[in-house]
Amino acid sequence: MSAGEAGILFLTLRTAALATIVILAPGLAIAWLLARRRWRGKSIVETLVALPLVMPPVATGLILLELFGRRGPLGFLKIAFSWRAVVVAMAVMSFPLLVRAARVAFEEVNPRFEQIARTLGAGEWRVFATITLPLARRGIVSGALLAFARALGEFGATILVAGNIPGRTSTLSLSIYNLVQLGRDGDAFRLLGWSVALAFAAVWIAEVVVRRKSA
Amino acid sequence: MRRLAAVVILLIATSALADEVNVFAAASLSDALQEITARYEKSSGDRVVFNFGASSMLARQIENGAPADLFLSADEAKIDRLASQKLILTSTRVSPLSNTLVIVGTTPMKSPRELTKLRVAIAEPSTVPSGVYAHDWLTKLGLWREIEPHVIPTDNVRAALATVEAGNADAAIVYATDARLAKRVRVIYTVPRAEGPKIAYAFAVVAGAEHERAARRFLLYLQSGAAKNIFTRYGFLTR
Numbered sequence: 001m002s003a004g005e006a007g008i009l010f011l012t013l014r015t016a017a018l019a020t021i022v023i024l025a026p027g028l029a030i031a032w033l034l035a036r037r038r039w040r041g042k043s044i045v046e047t048l049v050a051l052p053l054v055m056p057p058v059a060t061g062l063i064l065l066e067l068f069g070r071r072g073p074l075g076f077l078k079i080a081f082s083w084r085a086v087v088v089a090m091a092v093m094s095f096p097l098l099v100r101a102a103r104v105a106f107e108e109v110n111p112r113f114e115q116i117a118r119t120l121g122a123g124e125w126r127v128f129a130t131i132t133l134p135l136a137r138r139g140i141v142s143g144a145l146l147a148f149a150r151a152l153g154e155f156g157a158t159i160l161v162a163g164n165i166p167g168r169t170s171t172l173s174l175s176i177y178n179l180v181q182l183g184r185d186g187d188a189f190r191l192l193g194w195s196v197a198l199a200f201a202a203v204w205i206a207e208v209v210v211r212r213k214s215a
Numbered sequence: 216m217r218r219l220a221a222v223v224i225l226l227i228a229t230s231a232l233a234d235e236v237n238v239f240a241a242a243s244l245s246d247a248l249q250e251i252t253a254r255y256e257k258s259s260g261d262r263v264v265f266n267f268g269a270s271s272m273l274a275r276q277i278e279n280g281a282p283a284d285l286f287l288s289a290d291e292a293k294i295d296r297l298a299s300q301k302l303i304l305t306s307t308r309v310s311p312l313s314n315t316l317v318i319v320g321t322t323p324m325k326s327p328r329e330l331t332k333l334r335v336a337i338a339e340p341s342t343v344p345s346g347v348y349a350h351d352w353l354t355k356l357g358l359w360r361e362i363e364p365h366v367i368p369t370d371n372v373r374a375a376l377a378t379v380e381a382g383n384a385d386a387a388i389v390y391a392t393d394a395r396l397a398k399r400v401r402v403i404y405t406v407p408r409a410e411g412p413k414i415a416y417a418f419a420v421v422a423g424a425e426h427e428r429a430a431r432r433f434l435l436y437l438q439s440g441a442a443k444n445i446f447t448r449y450g451f452l453t454r
Contacts, residue, residue, distance in 0.1 A: 070280030081281035183377030
């Protein structure tokens, strides 16, 4: 592995991991609210959360660019075209995957257990932390891994809001695109190998985690 | 002992002066710039970080707040556009380089009219400089409307070259400097200087650059004799 390749891999892994960590708390909160509570506007939030999954990634990227660009309402954060923008794009694109998986996991937890905990005097937070979360953990872990894997491959939203700046914002997928554009197919294939390996590892671990549950 | 102290002080002084400069540069400049930079980094101690791409894309990124210190555009138009938004320091603006358009491919060509029968890779002809130059030239010859339907537009000039080298186009219109780097295709037609569009690269320091002084230093170096020699060796026309 060359120094350049190591840099690209490290940037990609670091930003994807950060994106997954950033969405974990809000993702679980929304997933739990969707699974366990009835509230006004629930279906709207449900749809909004799913949007990045069905919208063209480039369209999501354009929205992010308008928000975070120099003249955008969040431009003062100076996030655009930095590695932080990569994290933002990855986080937005992976969010629906985490929420969906976590929601299903929460729904599969038998409410009777939670009820019993309540009758024994546990508060809502304690019920969540000691009953719901542990019982849903496999689904949550596999959801987080899927979100991480999705973040690893993010392209469309990233290229708009973070650009494709070598050493700064060029992740694995953006670097592959760069190399093909330059006709350096050999180098592109090497990165392709790395991305297959990473994707394989992430999905395989997710599968193993889920399998353990059904066994 | 005194000499050692002097060396230490010198080291501290130079490392304090050493800076990083973020350069957004036209794709066609990449190879020449990398060679120039290798020398510059040794002599100055500054570090140069590049973002190569189509000048049109780079200008858009700068408009959207990308952290650029120096912008090296393949045309004047992009610098004009940034200047009108007060995004570059107009006083630093220089146009030290020119280039020539050529057609690359595998079979020799007598007249550009033959392009009408070929799949031609050209950088996006309404925004990317090399594409705009090619479009203007072919329009002047009255051939554009016939060629346009089978143009393969690409992101930047190097992508046009890669497309024809990969065999996905029959020909490409690129700069003479790009054609020199081609391995599987060669120049099959050179646009006469008098007939072609006026090609001028424009450089300027970005307004509000984080590393303005380092950007000014590097811009000055790009106009030095040493840098010009390298540009000339890669086929650029210097003035």
